[in-house]
Amino acid sequence: MKITVDIDCTPEEARTFLGLPDVRPMQDALMAQIQERMTSSLHAMEPEVMLKTWLPAGVQGMEQLQKMFWAQFANAGRGGKKE
Template sequence: MKIHLDIDCTPDEARRFLGLPDVAPMQEALMKQVQERMEANLKALEPEALFQTWLPASIQGMEQLQKLFWSQMASGGSGSDGKSEKS
């Protein structure tokens, strides 16, 4: 013997009929938190913020390297003892 039932109801009606909890408020709160976190992360992805977080030490190192090059050029390329090296 076979029995075939077709039930036409919405998911909300089925949930209430089966006694399952309504998780819509929890989902809304969770989605709000996810949205806030995504917005905060997107702000961190702005080019200026990326350069500030990734390159501060590198930029300072580049500035020091540039100053070293300029000082060497200004002194005529001499070595540390003040005499130019000949090959």
């Protein structure tokens, strides 16, 4: 035996019928706080600020890494012999 019941109601009506709380005011307040925080921290999204945050050593660290790679390549090109 198979019984199918179709109920046509709005989400608010279903929530009221099932006795669930209305969380819309809480969601609205949280969304307002999130929006305020995002707009206040937009200056941190500028590329220059992001690079300074992510790469504190900046270009110097990249230059050192590049020199290390070139030294390894040069050493491998000489057959691993150091001069």
